[in-house]
Amino acid sequence: MSVDVITFGLNHTSAPLAVREQVSLAGELMKPAxxxxxxxxxxxxxEAAILSTCNRTEIYCAAEPSAARELPAWLADFQRVEADALQPHLYRHSQDEAVRHAFRVASGLDSMVLGEPQILGQMKDAVRTAEDAxxxxTLLHQLFQRTFAVAKEVRSTTAIGEQSVSMAAAAVKLAxxxxxxLRQVKVLxxxxxxxxxxxxxxxxxxHPARMTVANRTIARAEGLAGKISAGTMRLAELPEHLAxxxxxxxxxxxxLPILGLGMVERATRQRRRKxxxxxxxxVPRDIExxxxxxxxxxxxxxDDLGRLIQTATDARKAAVVQAEAIIETRVQHFMHWLGTRRVVPVIRDLHEAAGAMRxxxxxxxxxxxxxxxDPEAVLExxxxxxxxxxxHGPLAALNQSEGEHRDQLLTWLPKLYPLRER
Known part of the structure; x- marks a missing residue:
């Protein structure tokens, strides 16, 4: 049975946040999934790997074509989501389209923030998790190794990542x-x-007036707080300090949400309309x-931050054209490798059959x-x-064929067997 490269999932362009958070997979769920x-x-x-970030949840797999049609139902069932509600937001790519999609994602061309570098690290993490599981x-390993090489080439030879406005910078702009x-502002x-x-x-x-890192484990919070001269607190302390x-x-x-409506409402009352x-x-959201x-x-x-940073300069638009050209070439190279790989079992079978005949x-x-x-007669x-x-094989096929099939054989036999020119 043939095996295809398949990519299936949803992202920030195909699904709103309310849908994305329903299928998002936390790190500890990756291996079980x-x-x-x-x-x-x-x-x-x-083979399979799952990439789940705030902007996308995607399944990459090497699978029989029949399985690809059932992937949406599996995802809906695993995440306990209504299949009909999920279906309109899903996309599925196979073969060269799947390879192209992987290359574009890793290169930052499919990101909410054009050229953002975090997605490459997230994809590498997804691959490590799949390896550990x-x-x-061979097929997906080769795909991802080439994906990472393409991303490196795109980032090193184009201006795709230059002047990109990150989510972090956008958060500052909103504040x-x-x-x-912001020098008189307190940030949590x-x-x-x-x-x-x-x-x-x-x-x-x-240089805000005060910064604090709240985390479930204080040790992790202290690691970040030490870099930015911030204080720390446990998540359990949020209700009394949020205001x-x-x-x-x-x-x-x-x-589940960490900051609920009730907690925030109490904090706003304490802040007296400030x-x-x-x-x-x-994703899923921390704040109701x-x-x-x-x-x-x-x-x-x-999604709000994504809309804020959707602008691109002319230089970056030109970089997209360059990046797409690089990706297209590398897609063709991968598909050539894939085609060659599919020939290997046939070649092996031919060698085994010839060996058995010999x-x-x-x-x-x-x-x-x-x-x-007589040795001479034996050799003869x-x-x-x-x-x-x-x-025997080609002669039997030729004798049993007719019409278009025979014409095709007559075209290919001289290429497969060294015939004397007439």
């Missing part, structure tokens, strides 16, 4: 819209991952969407020599036997 996926389809899904084989100068960061690290660095450059902060930036891996900017970069209805609360999610004729010749037959019979077996 990969195991469940391969178990559900048996041998039909040979035993879900990666400045409300407060102007919830979480201590890569995105919060980036945001903290950008805010620290504005102290003018800007709240949150990005955790929590499956505005508060809340930036929720998590209903918080946006509160007076004096300016709540922004990842062994049978040699055994017949040895028995004849052991009986004392050996050559005749090999020739007959060599010609």
């Amino acid at each position: 990969l195991t469940a996926l391969r178990s559900a389809f048996g041998g039909a899904v040979r 035993g879900a990666l084989g 400045q819209r409300v407060f102007g100068d 960061f919830i979480g201590a991952g890569e995105m919060i690290d980036l945001c903290a660095t950008h805010f620290a450059a504005q 102290e902060y003018d800007v709240v930036v949150s990005c955790t891996a929590s499956a 505005p508060i900017v809340m930036v929720d970069l998590a 969407a209903e918080v946006a209805r509160l007076d004096d609360v300016y709540l922004y999610c990842v 062994a049978a004729e040699l055994e017949r010749a040895r028995r004849a020599l052991a009986r004392g037959d 019979q050996l050559a005749h036997g090999l020739t007959q077996k060599y010609l």
